[in-house]
Amino acid sequence: MSYLVSLLLRRSARTVVTLLLAATAVFVMVRAVPGDAAAVVAGLDAPPERVAEIRARLGTDRPLYEQYVGWLGGLVVGDFGESLVSGRSVRAELASRLPITITLAIAAFVVSLAIALPLGVASGARPGGVVDRIGGVYSQLGIAIPSFWMGILLLLAFSVRLRWFPLFGAESVRHFVLPALALGIARSAVLTRIVRGSVTAEMARPYVAAARARGAGELRVVVAHALGNSLLPLITVAAVQLGYLLGGAVIVEQVFSIPGVGRYVLTAIYQRDLPVVQAAAIVGALCFSVASLVADVLAGITNPKLRASA
Amino acid sequence: MTKKHTTERYSTDDEPVLTIRKLGIEIDAGNGPITPVRDVNLTVAAGEIHALVGESGAGKSVTARSTLRLGMPPARILRGGLAVSGVDVGNASADELRELRGGRAGMVFQEPSGSLNPGRRAGIAVVEAIRLHTGLSRRQAWERALELAAALELRDPERSLRSYPHELSGGMQQRVAIAAALGGDPALLVADEPTTALDARVAEGLLELLRRLARERGLAVLLVTHDLAGVAAYADTVSVMYAGCVVEQAPAARLFEAPLHPYTQNLLMAQPVPSRRGEALWYTSGPAPEPHESVGGCPYAARCPIAEESCARIRPVFLEYRERQRCACTLVPKYVSALLGEEWGPALPLPAREHVPLNGVSPNCGSPEGHGSPGGDDA
Numbered sequence: 001m002s003y004l005v006s007l008l009l010r011r012s013a014r015t016v017v018t019l020l021l022a023a024t025a026v027f028v029m030v031r032a033v034p035g036d037a038a039a040v041v042a043g044l045d046a047p048p049e050r051v052a053e054i055r056a057r058l059g060t061d062r063p064l065y066e067q068y069v070g071w072l073g074g075l076v077v078g079d080f081g082e083s084l085v086s087g088r089s090v091r092a093e094l095a096s097r098l099p100i101t102i103t104l105a106i107a108a109f110v111v112s113l114a115i116a117l118p119l120g121v122a123s124g125a126r127p128g129g130v131v132d133r134i135g136g137v138y139s140q141l142g143i144a145i146p147s148f149w150m151g152i153l154l155l156l157a158f159s160v161r162l163r164w165f166p167l168f169g170a171e172s173v174r175h176f177v178l179p180a181l182a183l184g185i186a187r188s189a190v191l192t193r194i195v196r197g198s199v200t201a202e203m204a205r206p207y208v209a210a211a212r213a214r215g216a217g218e219l220r221v222v223v224a225h226a227l228g229n230s231l232l233p234l235i236t237v238a239a240v241q242l243g244y245l246l247g248g249a250v251i252v253e254q255v256f257s258i259p260g261v262g263r264y265v266l267t268a269i270y271q272r273d274l275p276v277v278q279a280a281a282i283v284g285a286l287c288f289s290v291a292s293l294v295a296d297v298l299a300g301i302t303n304p305k306l307r308a309s310a
Numbered sequence: 311m312t313k314k315h316t317t318e319r320y321s322t323d324d325e326p327v328l329t330i331r332k333l334g335i336e337i338d339a340g341n342g343p344i345t346p347v348r349d350v351n352l353t354v355a356a357g358e359i360h361a362l363v364g365e366s367g368a369g370k371s372v373t374a375r376s377t378l379r380l381g382m383p384p385a386r387i388l389r390g391g392l393a394v395s396g397v398d399v400g401n402a403s404a405d406e407l408r409e410l411r412g413g414r415a416g417m418v419f420q421e422p423s424g425s426l427n428p429g430r431r432a433g434i435a436v437v438e439a440i441r442l443h444t445g446l447s448r449r450q451a452w453e454r455a456l457e458l459a460a461a462l463e464l465r466d467p468e469r470s471l472r473s474y475p476h477e478l479s480g481g482m483q484q485r486v487a488i489a490a491a492l493g494g495d496p497a498l499l500v501a502d503e504p505t506t507a508l509d510a511r512v513a514e515g516l517l518e519l520l521r522r523l524a525r526e527r528g529l530a531v532l533l534v535t536h537d538l539a540g541v542a543a544y545a546d547t548v549s550v551m552y553a554g555c556v557v558e559q560a561p562a563a564r565l566f567e568a569p570l571h572p573y574t575q576n577l578l579m580a581q582p583v584p585s586r587r588g589e590a591l592w593y594t595s596g597p598a599p600e601p602h603e604s605v606g607g608c609p610y611a612a613r614c615p616i617a618e619e620s621c622a623r624i625r626p627v628f629l630e631y632r633e634r635q636r637c638a639c640t641l642v643p644k645y646v647s648a649l650l651g652e653e654w655g656p657a658l659p660l661p662a663r664e665h666v667p668l669n670g671v672s673p674n675c676g677s678p679e680g681h682g683s684p685g686g687d688d689a
Binding site: 205 | 417419421443
């Protein structure tokens with residue numbers, strides 16, 4: 001038990017450091033972008049007073065260290081400032097979009113696992129078999145086809161032609177089916193290869209031969225022995241994938257006109273809406289860090305070797 | 311001749327537990343087939359420890375694994391065959407194979423740390439073996455696993471079986487692995503270098519245990535090993551393998567006292583022995599025939615110190631020269647006669663009885679024209 005507590009504490013401390021570094025990096029990068037954001041927001045013909053006024057609102061007229069401290073302080077209390085474009089609280093704007101992105105991310109994650117696990121395990125259990133060959137072709141295609149293009153194909157087939165699913169929006173479950181498929185299939189392609197590799201490696205271990213020598217059938221060998229051990233290294237990979245999806249599927253959200261975080265950020269980048277861009281970058285880093293934190297804790301719980309070594 | 315070994319404990323007149331006759335095994339290894347096993351003849355009776363020795367690549371492990379038809383495919387029986395308790399391994403049905411593996415023959419592997427599932431408690435392997443071959447419930451199987459572990463001198467059986475493999479020492483892991491191999495109460499235990507990864511004292515204890523199992527339970531043990539000292543002390547019979555062929559076979563005491571085959575002598579001379587301290591070790595120069603090469607005459611001809619011109623052409627026949635001492639070398643009668651000054655020749659021809667229905671038997675070592683029985687699919 002104490003092992004889990006100490007693991008949790010150590011990993012949480014690391015997460016805080018990671019986030020601090022991310023916040024600093026975002027701060028530096030945004031300020032390193034050439035051009036005066038205030039001038040862009042104000043427009044080309046804006047009078048100097050208007051530009052100065054925006055600069056004051058942005059705080060970019062203050063010294064850098066003051067801006068930095070203010071930025072970190074805001075982060076701690078969850079204050080990301082106001083959008084330059086709409087003038088509304090960035091936190092409120094993000095909060096209204098996050099549930100949509102989270103729903104999409106989890107749906108896509110489930111799709112990718114639902115494809116990658118059975119396909120990868122069946123491929124890895126019998127390398128060179130029929131399933132493995134089909135899985136190989138599937139992965140090649142999935143890796144080669146960008147998810148936005150897949151999205152457009154899905155839209156054309158199932159929304160435009162067959163009219164089974166709506167064309168855009170995020171009002172109902174049905175709205176999420178096609179984007180989740182587009183994202184999930186792309187993710188599953190890589191994941192299938194990883195699952196397959198992991199299972200193949202596990203099947204070559206002596207304990208699998210020992211189980212066969214005891215009379216365990218192939219199904220039993222795969223399910224009761226190889227599977228558990230081959231999924232351990234996958235927890236981390238899957239978590240990174242989930243973190244990636246949570247960070248916002250910018251292009252797919254654009255294709256399906258889903259009002260999520262990704263689309264919000266894209267618009268903000270076009271408009272040089274600095275507070276929004278900064279906030280979104282930090283939220284993305286947060287999602288990633290928390291996902292990998294959860295993965296490490298899960299790995300710690302499931303791996304008896306790690307559990308004992310503490 | 312001193313009798314260190316009580317060979318009367320088992321009788322070769324009984325039906326042996328394991329019979330291997332003229333076995334050749336081929337593996338399709340991508341770039342053409344290889345023949346790691348060319349001609350293996352041996353039997354293991356109940357209560358007997360039969361050691362299989364020879365240098366790496368001689369085909370010992372492939373032979374051992376073939377007793378449970380492990381690794382087939384990609385391997386297949388090219389000629390000859392083998393039987394465990396009367397079951398023809400090469401032609402076993404799916405049901406027979408399930409029963410064979412763990413039920414008739416159990417197997418222990420070289421790496422004790424690798425042969426137990428690292429993610430599950432060690433005892434699970436034993437319980438699984440018991441449940442796969444009996445109708446016992448989980449509870450009952452656990453009880454029996456504890457009894458078995460105690461019989462195998464596993465310290466604190468309850469705790470050991472509840473531990474994860476990495477929490478156990480190598481010797482303990484190997485004992486659990488043996489318990490798992492014996493869970494289905496097989497008549498034959500195949501141990502593929504079970505002591506190689508262990509330190510000498512632990513290895514000794516394990517061999518002691520194997521002998522006790524053989525003597526007390528009548529377990530037939532096929533022991534693949536490099537440890538000649540262990541063989542001398544614990545094995546009843548020894549088969550010496552070279553390039554996929556058994557070249558000599560004898561009761562352990564006799565083999566170490568009076569080896570007949572030049573390769574056996576060579577192998578024994580290559581071992582450091584206290585009585586020959588200071589003398590140079592003997593070793594054979596040059597490589598053994600590779601498993602993909604076909605061997606025309608004696609496989610050892612190219613490295614043999616006493617080889618004659620004819621050795622590379624004439625295939626030696628595996629003959630019994632003294633009681634229960636067989637050897638495949640055409641020069642044996644000649645050089646032994648010269649050595650002892652007596653007339654020497656094969657004492658008895660090999661018994662012709664064959665327990666296994668054999669397909670396409672080719673008696674010659676490494677002959678490429680043998681027709682194999684299809685190995686069949688893994689169940």
